[in-house]
Amino acid sequence: xxxxxxxxxxxxxxxxxxxxxxxACVSVATTVAIILILVTExxxxxxxxSILEFLFGxxxxxxxxxxxxxxxxxxxxxxxxxxxxxxxxxxVGLATGIYLSEYxxxxxxxxxxxxxxxxxxxxxxxxxxxxxxxxxxxLQTFFDQVRIFNAASASIVVGIMVLPxxxxxxxxxxxxxxxxxxxGAYALGATPLEVTVGVTLxxxxxxxxxxxxxAISRAIGETMAVTLAAGATPKMTLNPAESIQTMTAxxxxxxxxxxxxxxxxxxxxxxxxxxxxxxxxxxNVIANRVLRRFREVYE
Amino acid sequence: xxxxxxxxxxxxxxxYACALVTWGGVLLLGLLLYHVSRxxxxxxxxxxxxxxxxxxxxxxxxxxxxxxxxxxISFTAVFSVPLGVASAIYLExxxxxxxxxxxxxxxxxxxxxxxxxxxxxxGLVIFVRAMALERSVLAGSLTLALLILPVIVIASRExxxxxxxxxxxASYALGATRWQTVRHHVLPSAFPGILTxxxxAVSRAIGETAPLIMIxxxxYVAFVPENPLSxxxxxxxxxxxxxxxxxQEFHHVAAAGIIVLLVVLLLMNATAIYIRHRLGxxxxx
Numbered sequence: 376x377x378x379x380x381x382x383x384x385x386x387x388x389x390x391x392x393x394x395x396x397x398x399a400c401v402s403v404a405t406t407v408a409i410i411l412i413l414v415t416e417x418x419x420x421x422x423x424x425s426i427l428e429f430l431f432g433x434x435x436x437x438x439x440x441x442x443x444x445x446x447x448x449x450x451x452x453x454x455x456x457x458x459x460x461x462x463x464x465x466x467v468g469l470a471t472g473i474y475l476s477e478y479x480x481x482x483x484x485x486x487x488x489x490x491x492x493x494x495x496x497x498x499x500x501x502x503x504x505x506x507x508x509x510x511x512x513x514l515q516t517f518f519d520q521v522r523i524f525n526a527a528s529a530s531i532v533v534g535i536m537v538l539p540x541x542x543x544x545x546x547x548x549x550x551x552x553x554x555x556x557x558x559g560a561y562a563l564g565a566t567p568l569e570v571t572v573g574v575t576l577x578x579x580x581x582x583x584x585x586x587x588x589x590a591i592s593r594a595i596g597e598t599m600a601v602t603l604a605a606g607a608t609p610k611m612t613l614n615p616a617e618s619i620q621t622m623t624a625x626x627x628x629x630x631x632x633x634x635x636x637x638x639x640x641x642x643x644x645x646x647x648x649x650x651x652x653x654x655x656x657x658x659n660v661i662a663n664r665v666l667r668r669f670r671e672v673y674e
Numbered sequence: 675x676x677x678x679x680x681x682x683x684x685x686x687x688x689x690y691a692c693a694l695v696t697w698g699g700v701l702l703l704g705l706l707l708y709h710v711s712r713x714x715x716x717x718x719x720x721x722x723x724x725x726x727x728x729x730x731x732x733x734x735x736x737x738x739x740x741x742x743x744x745x746x747i748s749f750t751a752v753f754s755v756p757l758g759v760a761s762a763i764y765l766e767x768x769x770x771x772x773x774x775x776x777x778x779x780x781x782x783x784x785x786x787x788x789x790x791x792x793x794x795x796x797g798l799v800i801f802v803r804a805m806a807l808e809r810s811v812l813a814g815s816l817t818l819a820l821l822i823l824p825v826i827v828i829a830s831r832e833x834x835x836x837x838x839x840x841x842x843x844a845s846y847a848l849g850a851t852r853w854q855t856v857r858h859h860v861l862p863s864a865f866p867g868i869l870t871x872x873x874x875a876v877s878r879a880i881g882e883t884a885p886l887i888m889i890x891x892x893x894y895v896a897f898v899p900e901n902p903l904s905x906x907x908x909x910x911x912x913x914x915x916x917x918x919x920x921x922q923e924f925h926h927v928a929a930a931g932i933i934v935l936l937v938v939l940l941l942m943n944a945t946a947i948y949i950r951h952r953l954g955x956x957x958x959x
Contacts, residue, residue, distance in 0.1 A: 384785065387853070388851050388852060388853055390850075391853045392764075392768050394760070395760050395761070395763055395764035395768055396764055396768070396769075398756075398757050398760035398761045398763040398764065399760070399761040399765060399769075399777070399778055399827075401761070401820075401823065402761060402778065402781060402782055402785055402823055402824060402827065403777070403778060403781050404783050405785060405796070405820050405823070406784070406785055408796060408800060409788065409793075409795075409796050412795065412796060412799045412800070413792075413795070416799065432920060448845070451827070466695075467695050467698070467699065470691065470692045470695040470696065471692070471695060471699055473692050474692035474693055474695070474696040475696065476691075477692075478689050478692060478693065479693075479696075486700070487696060487699075487700060489699045489947070490703055491699070493703060493940070493943065494699070494702075494703050495938060496874070496877060496878070496881075496943060497706070497881070497885065497936070497939070498880075498881025498882070498883065498910050498935065498939070499881070499884075500881070500883045500913050500914045500917070501706075501881075501913070501932050501935070501936070503708070503709070503914070503917060504913065504917045504925075504928055504929070504932060505706055505709065507917060507925075508709070508713065508917075508929075509705075509706075509709045509924055529926075535702060536727065538699060542699070561875045566681045566682055567685045567688075567689065568681075568684055568685035568688045568689070569681070570683070570751045572686075576857070589787065592787055593787075595789070596787075596788070596789025596790070596791070596792075596816055597789075598750035598789065598790065598791045598883075598884035598912060599883045599884055599910075602914075602918075603914065603917055603918060610722070623789065623791050626791055626795075626940070627791070627884065627887055627888075628792075630798075630887060630888050630890070631892060644795070648787070648791070648792055648795050649793075651789060651792065652788065652789070652792050655787060655788065655789055656784060656787075656788070656850065658787075659783070659784050659787035659788075660784060662787075663780070663783050
């Protein structure tokens with residue numbers, strides 16, 4: 376190899392390295408862009424409405440006179456959906472994870488795992504349709520006071536939606552627990568239940584907690600199912616039979632309507648989105664921290 | 675302490691409860707598919723595939739939505755796949771394990787958890803307004819490309835990491851440069867894994883609705899996009915539109931649209947699983 380050729384090769388190698396680095400930086404740039412946009416655009420909004428009024432006001436009527444910009448009704452709507460979907464997804468997901476890792480044979484795993492993957496891959500708008508045309512009518516036959524748009528059916532389908540994620544993360548967490556721990560407990564005469572509750576679950580706590588936090592964060596950011604099924608009436612209520620509005624559904628409502636861009640009404644979506652982003656980001660950071668720690672313990 | 679028989683009974687009750695709940699989840703998928711097909715299958719015919727949206731439910735079809743989805747997804751893949759795979763190569767093969775690569779890594783895992791509607795706002799401000807792309811195919815696909823980028827990077831990294839170190843060492847020992855090693859040895863071995871990840875990421879993009887609604891794609895579009903700057907509609911957007919109408923008939927139309935969408939997604943998932951099994955075996959893993 377002539378020295379000249381080698382030199383040319385080096386330049387090319389360097390260039391490729393920089394090019395790849397450039398590509399890797401796109402994702403960082405995306406994050407920076409999101410934060411910049413949310414901060415600058417909601418700054419317009421907060422010039423006219425004080426942050427305190429926004430965060431602690433209990434009436435959200437930005438599109439109607441008299442206008443009021445208290446975001447708490449949207450937050451409580453989101454919370455209601457999160458609460459309801461957690462009631463569905465967390466216990467069921469945990470139980471499925473336990474079943475898959477501790478009890479199921481390989482044949483059962485080979486059936487259930489793909490089904491969970493398919494459930495996870497179904498678009499959210501389909502879940503919204505399912506809530507509207509299947510879950511709500513069923514709820515209405517059992518409870519008279521359930522509205523056409525209600526928090527309950529939205530919560531149930533959001534729960535179904537995040538269930539696969541909880542189940543597979545819990546499964547992973549349980550499988551990461553060394554077999555020797557279980558064998559030790561069996562050798563001391565514990566039943567399978569006692570092994571799971573007394574040994575496996577405590578060892579996998581961080582993974583289970585991380586899966587719960589990620590599920591809640593997903594439920595907060597869920598958009599289409601709650602837009603279709605939960606309604607468009609921002610309300611501070613804990614009654615799941617009522618129509619509510621979540622933060623995400625509000626953003627969709629404004630972008631579908633004919634609110635002119637640049638007005639204070641329109642700028643609300645950036646303020647709400649900034650709040651949504653902040654909440655989900657904090658939860659994701661926590662979950663990823665916890666997940667990393669538990670990976671380090673057993674790997 | 676309870677008796678041994680009691681403890682055993684409790685244990686087996688717990689086991690059955692877990693099994694019951696798990697199979698309940700499987701049943702739920704069956705129920706969802708059954709409900710959708712019962713609602714929509716009667717409305718699914720050739721005319722449905724070949725007609726444009728209409729205010730009359732029995733004349734409404736998904737021609738513009740199908741073509742719109744094809745256009746948007748093709749461009750999304752063109753933008754996101756090279757970027758994603760290149761990022762993965764950088765992080766796995768080039769980056770020194772320093773602060774920068776850890777930073778990129780943390781950023782990726784957090785970015786993949788950002789709600790899709792926030793990406794819609796990003797697309798609205800940057801692509802629709804600042805770059806003046808309006809609500810075009812290009813604006814939609816750029817938005818979706820950023821959305822699935824973290825998924826592609828994470829999947830590709832896993833595939834690249836699974837390539838045995840010995841292959842790299844052999845290549846270096848023969849005098850190959852880093853890029854030659856990546857290009858001729860690492861990428862071919864990692865290809866099935868990368869492809870699987872790409873298919874799954876793209877199928878996620880196919881089902882996305884919220885970001886496209888944010889950039890203003892929910893309008894009446896009764897034509898097939900002709901170039902990257904045309905307005906467009908997609909399958910999930912049409913389904914959302916029809917589902918949100920009060921008339922019962924439109925719900926059936928929506929169900930027919932859902933069947934088409936799910937068939938597309940199932941085919942893609944099946945391809946991914948097939949590739950994972952088939953090509954995965956050839957490389958000896």
